[in-house]
Amino acid sequence: MHIMEGFLPPAHALGWAAAAVPFVAWGLRSIGRGLQAHPERRMLLGVAAAFAFLLSALKLPSVTGSCSHPTGVGLGALLFGPAAMVPVGFVVLLFQALLLAHGGLTTLGANVFSMAIVGPFVSYGVFRAVGALGLPRSIAVFLAACLGDLATYVTTSLQLAWAFPDAAGGVPASFVKFAGIFALTQVPIAISEGLLTVLVTNAMARFNADELRALPLMAYGRRERA
Amino acid sequence: MKVRNWLILAAVVLLTVLPLWLASAPPAQPGADAPALFGGSDDRAQKAIGSIAPGYKPWFAPLIEPASSEIASLLFALQAAIGAGVIGYWLGGAVTRERAKRAAASPAPRPIDAVAADTRESAAGSPTRGSPAAESPAAGSPAAAGPASSATTAQEHRAG
Numbered sequence: 299m300h301i302m303e304g305f306l307p308p309a310h311a312l313g314w315a316a317a318a319v320p321f322v323a324w325g326l327r328s329i330g331r332g333l334q335a336h337p338e339r340r341m342l343l344g345v346a347a348a349f350a351f352l353l354s355a356l357k358l359p360s361v362t363g364s365c366s367h368p369t370g371v372g373l374g375a376l377l378f379g380p381a382a383m384v385p386v387g388f389v390v391l392l393f394q395a396l397l398l399a400h401g402g403l404t405t406l407g408a409n410v411f412s413m414a415i416v417g418p419f420v421s422y423g424v425f426r427a428v429g430a431l432g433l434p435r436s437i438a439v440f441l442a443a444c445l446g447d448l449a450t451y452v453t454t455s456l457q458l459a460w461a462f463p464d465a466a467g468g469v470p471a472s473f474v475k476f477a478g479i480f481a482l483t484q485v486p487i488a489i490s491e492g493l494l495t496v497l498v499t500n501a502m503a504r505f506n507a508d509e510l511r512a513l514p515l516m517a518y519g520r521r522e523r524a
Numbered sequence: 525m526k527v528r529n530w531l532i533l534a535a536v537v538l539l540t541v542l543p544l545w546l547a548s549a550p551p552a553q554p555g556a557d558a559p560a561l562f563g564g565s566d567d568r569a570q571k572a573i574g575s576i577a578p579g580y581k582p583w584f585a586p587l588i589e590p591a592s593s594e595i596a597s598l599l600f601a602l603q604a605a606i607g608a609g610v611i612g613y614w615l616g617g618a619v620t621r622e623r624a625k626r627a628a629a630s631p632a633p634r635p636i637d638a639v640a641a642d643t644r645e646s647a648a649g650s651p652t653r654g655s656p657a658a659e660s661p662a663a664g665s666p667a668a669a670g671p672a673s674s675a676t677t678a679q680e681h682r683a684g
Contacts, residue, residue, distance in 0.1 A: 300566050304582030305573060345614045352607025355600045358540050359562050363547035366565045398599050399586035400566070458569060462576045475572055483565045486539045493532045493539075500529060501615070505622050 299366070299454040299480060300394070300409055303402025310461045315407025318384075321415045325384030332378060338509045339378075346374030347386045349498065353491060354390055354413075360483040368491035369450050372443030373498060375418035376425055376515045387414020412453035421446030435503075435518045436496045444492030451484040452477065 306314070333340055353370030360366055374383040391409050394400040401409045425442035459473035467474075502510050510516050547561065573580060590596035 302566060302570055302582070303586045304584035305570065305580075308583065341614055341617075345611055348607040348610035350607075352604050352611065355604040355607065357564065357600070359543040359547065360565075361543045361546050362565075363543075363561050364565045364568050365562050393603065395586070396588065397590075398596060398603075399589040402584065402586055404584045454569075458573065462573050462580070464576055472576060475576070476569060479565055479568045479572060486543065490536045490539045493536050497529060497532055505619050 299369070299412055299451050299484075300391075300401035301405040301454065301458060303395070303399065304404055305402075306405050306408055306457070306461050308404075310457070311404045311407060313407075314405075314411050314457065318388075318407045318410040318415065321381070321384045322388055322410070325381045325386075325388075328379060328381040329385060332382060336509070336512065339513075342509050343374075343378060343382070343386075346377055346383070347389070349373050350383070350386055350390050351393075353494070354394070358487050358490065360486050362479075362483040364479070364483050366451075366480070366483045366487055368487055368494070369413050369417050369447050370491070371414060371417045371450075372421040372446040372491065373495050375421040375446065376439065376442060376495075376499070377513055380418035380422040383418035384410070384414045387418070390414075408457050409454075412450045412457065416453045417446045417450040420449040429518060435515075436500065438518065439499050439515075440492040440496050442492075443495035444488045447488040447491045448481065448484055451480040451488075455480045 329343065333343070350370035350373075353368040355367070357365040357367050369387075371383045371387050374386055388406075388410050391401055391406060391413065395402050395406055395409075421442040424445045425438050428438035428441055455473055455476035458476045459469050462472055463469045464471035464475070499515065503516055544562075590599060
């Protein structure tokens with residue numbers, strides 16, 4: 299989902315950066331407060347960040363014949379809330395922009411917006427919505443991670459379509475083109491990410507460590523059963 | 525529970541491996557070579573920008589670019605290794621901590637059961653049948669296993 303370095307016109311690059319900054323600030327505040335209240339969750343936050351690091355390094359083949367990677371931000375959004383994943387995603391994207399020439403500094407704002415803002419917030423929203431329907435936790439986790447991942451790639455397609463409208467069809471035609479590249483490729487990968495996130499949350503629930511017990515994610519469904 | 529986890533893992537592997545057979549190379553653009561199969565979707569988007577806005581020139585270049593695709597794959601492997609390392613470290617630590625806690629908690633009910641077993645034995649009135657010391661491991665082990673296994677099932681239930 300990386301928009302390559304220099305591939306957004308300056309006005310767009312600046313606009314997305316300006317849109318992302320308040321979320322990064324909100325996320326840093328949210329992490330700071332969270333760790334002050336629960337210092338024992340420090341390590342777990344590291345795990346959520348590591349999950350995003352690991353998954354976003356895995357380039358998986360897709361049915362469209364090109365490769366793409368999961369984002370891994372859904373898990374952290376479910377554990378710590380969506381705002382906490384904004385700085386985490388920012389760090390992952392900065393690492394890739396600086397060392398791997400993947401994404402870029404000028405497009406960092408746009409990439410942060412799609413992967414570290416839209417992704418986690420959609421994940422969290424889907425999780426809450428599915429929870430309200432009273433479905434099992436694994437289904438809620440799967441849909442949250444899967445749709446959050448997909449939303450990231452739809453956002454990237456929109457960002458590019460906005461910056462490069464088609465000469466004949468304008469932004470919609472351009473969006474179809476970019477979505478065909480990003481979102482379609484992402485479908486099987488998003489399903490994989492959803493399944494992997496279910497595996498990880500199952501593993502977490504199984505041995506039930508102290509710092510996990512207090513998390514809202516682990517309390518999911520207990521209310522309904524009680 | 526375990527079976528389901530293996531099924532999930534198998535599904536992930538299938539989702540990753542099947543495209544290698546199913547995907548076919550995209551059609552070649554007129555006047556260009558057919559795009560490589562299983563290149564990055566980022567590169568494909570870059571090409572699409574080229575076809576929508578042929579005049580567009582990127583106005584900023586990456587500060588550092590990996591010297592080759594081999595170096596790039598090294599850095600990606602490093603990124604994955606850091607992530608997997610942190611997850612593994614935490615998982616190992618948390619599992620060990622929980623196991624130690626459970627082991628420390630389980631011997632507590634044993635004396636009560638052992639006493640009950642002793643009383644039962646003396647009530648049966650067979651002082652000649654073996655020493656209590658020889659009997660106690662047999663009486664003690666199900667008692668020790670009891671709380672641990674019930675704790676596991678409770679967790680399985682909660683996890684499911």
